[in-house]
Amino acid sequence: MSGRGGSSATPPTVIVGVDGSGRTHRLDQIAASVTVSVVRITAPPPPLAELTSALDEAAGNGFTVLVDDAHALPIETLRLITDAGRRGANLVIARRPSIDSPALADLDGVAAARGRVERLQPLGAHEMAELARRRTGELLAPDAAASLVAHSAGLPAIAATLIAASPGEIPADLVARVHRRITALDPDVARLLRVLALGLELDDTVLAAAAGSTPPQLMAAMRELRDSGLLAADGERVVPAVAASVLADLTPTERRGLHDLVGSAMLSAATDPVVSAVQLRTARARSALAAQAYQSAGERLRFSDPAAALGWFDDAVEAGADPRGVAIARAEAATTLGVAIDPDAVPTPDPADAARLQLVVGAMAAHQGRADRSAQALLDAGALGPCLAVPALVSTGRLDEARRAATGPAAAPIRLLAQAVINSAQTAVALPLFIEAAEALETAPPPLVLPDTPHALGALIAVAAGDPTTAQQLLERALDRGCGGPRATERHRLLLAWVRLRTGRYDTAVAELRRLGSTDLSGRDRLVAAALAAGLARRCGDITALGEAWNAVEPVLARRAVDLFQIELVEELAVAAARLRRHQRIEPALQLIEEAVAHLAPGSDWAVAAGWVRLQIAVVGEDAPAAAAAARRLEEVAAAGPRQRAQCAAAGVWADALAGTVNAATVLAAAAALAHAGLPWEASRLAGQAAIRSTDPAAARRLLECARDLSGHEPTASTSSVPDPGEAGDSRLTGLSEREVEVARLVLAGHTHREIGSRLYIAPKTVEHHVARIRGKFGATSRAEFMAALREAFREEEPSGI
Helix, strand or coil: EEEEECCCCCCCCEEECCCCCHHHHHHHHHHHHHCCEEEEEEECCCCHHHHHHHHHHHHHHHEEECCCCCHHHHHHHHHHHHHHHHHCCCCEEECCCCCHHHHHHHHHHHHHHEEEEEECCCHHHHHHHHHHHHHCCCCCHHHHHHHHHHHCCCCCCHHHHHHHCCCCCCHHHHHHHHHHHHHHHHHHHHHHHHHHCCCCCCCHHHHHHCCCCCHHHHHHHHHHHHHHCCCCCEEEEEEEHHHHHHCCCCCCCHHHHHHHHHHHHHHHCCCCCHHHHHHHCCCCCCCCCHHHHHHHHHHHHCCHHHHHHHHHHHHHCCCCCCCHHHHHHHHHHHHHHCHHHHHHHHCCCCCHHHHHHHHHHHHHHHHHCCCCHHHHHHHHCCCCCCHHHHHHHHHHHHHHHHHHHHCCCCHHHHHHHHHHHHHCCCHHHHHHHHHHHHHHHCCCCCCCCCCCCHHHHHHHHHHCCCHHHHHHHHHHHHHHCCCHHHHHHHHHHHHHHHHHHHCCHHHHHHHHHHHCCCCCCHHHHHHHHHHHHHHHHHCCCHHHHHHHHHHHHHHHHHHCCCCCCHHHHHHHHHHHHHHHCCHHHHHHHHHHHHHHHHHHHHCCHHHHHHHHHHHHHHHCCCHHHHHHHHHHHHHHHCCCCHHHHHHHHHHHHHHHHHCCCCCCHHHHHHHHHHHCCCHHHHHHHHHHHHHHHHHCCCHHHHHHHHHHHHCCCCCCCCCCCCCCCCCCHHHHHHHCCHHHHHHHHHHCCCHHHHCCCCCCCCCCHHHHHHHHHHHHHCCCHHHHHCCCCCCCHHHCCCHCCC
């Protein structure tokens, strides 16, 4: 208690602020402005007799009584000060925000009744810069001031210790200040502060359990921490610099213990098991409780984040969980991730586990392209398996079995997918069901390893129906939502590239093949990747790349790992095989598909797709009788879809052209219908091949123009393994015309004169003249010399090519 004389009075004021907000500093400012005598009371107060005498004098003479930390004064002292205020003393009190006793409430009421209440707010950046200037004499940059505000929560007492510290440094005096505060706290409140310092998002139930208190006690403890200036202004988080100071004083063992407390509290409160497991992992907990948490986290993530799930299962076993208890869930996660497992090595302690394992085996077989094995495994998988087996049954021509299987119990996405697949021969009925199944899967994915997604199957059906827009939308949605996990995501990306390739957009296919590199794909997806590579190579005229694509997929085809839904992919590979004179190697796969069509719907759009493959093989081999036979078979099919009708109409026209009969108007109409049906490449080939066989120069020109227009989106030579000779520089290509460079590149790629003519829309005889001139310019006297010269010339161009 202190006093000083003066002549004027100061209006009473109540100053409210948390510890460290500047209450004492504000009282000092008021004391400096008061000209009457001042009596100052702080905790601990003077003896009652001395205090009573000073307050009597203040009341009698109208002195100002400044009370610091009013909340910390004894009740009797508060009553004496209140009485002095009622008798005439001018009171100015400073206190914490909470009023925790009737005596403090009475004092606050008397002081507030005669003045105003001033609530101290956190400092802003401008005020923080001014505080730093007063303490150091230096100006503070705006970003540095903002950083101080963030770390100190705007509390001057904490900011003062940080001003001279280096960025990221925790000043020793701040650590000491914080821990002096902690020692003054109730032990349960101190433990709460340490838990809060971890910076976790915890609800009140978990927070109370971790702090060893109840929700009502938690509220009182939070209020105490706020009033102590240890929480930020929002009252929900520890002041960042305080949190750093708290944690800096903890040993690693103590910090792990805190995480263990939090993890245990989360488990008790039935919180998200992944969040609980993270806390226990941070604590390096290895106990039965931790094992349970880790296993629960893995089971929660086994379909949405299978890689993380495998890590949690490892932690669970390390913490003491029975490996047999996580084996099935681990197998599900691995399969969703695309990692092959050995089913015989997975223990199945009870029938439910055996059924789950059969679901995994069925999904794995589907991923490998073994639809027959997938169907059998899923049919043997208990109640949930049959409905999942429907796509595999339909794709192998077992429609009656599929209809029976579709009546089994299943989640909405699986049930809708089964109905869509059963109706796949009627695309107008099937596509809306595929879309509905996709939406259901996105909303509520079932806890199963999926053999395939409705997005992927729907896209394949949509492309075959000539509806690439729906196919693209389904696949883009699947990728956006991560449907089916990482393995499915790989499949969706490949199929999206395939859809775009079929519609004349090649950039996605090129990017996907570059991205894949040496990625280990499942058998089914290797088929898609090979079809992409073969499609690009064929459209580029790159015989080397075509051979590489075929070599990559031939082992898959040798196992007959194909089904009806892959028919367009098989078409691309069949054409590649024919181009490489290996079409007999793909014959077993074609027969498998044709058998499925015969059992499923011999007069349906599937039959058109199968017949179209045979036609394309005949076209590549320039086998007019085989083309005519394929065309006759297609004419017998009652095609329902517009794309299939266009294919059936074009087949006869194409067969006639191969036989030397060209009606320009008929060819143009057929090509236009193919292009409109989503087959621009095939439309271009039809027009080009008809042009070079036409005996009417005017008709040939019209057909060539049509072919050029339809091939406007062909891939560039940069997609080929042959260098692009676009800029000849100083090499031997400099002396060639642009057309001669094109011809030379295609000769080097292994094309015949007729194939080059078809690609460049010129007659084979014209190609022969170009080749003769190129040989003359190179001075080659034999074919061997000519090819060697071409290889050397294009090798020189490699830097400016791909």
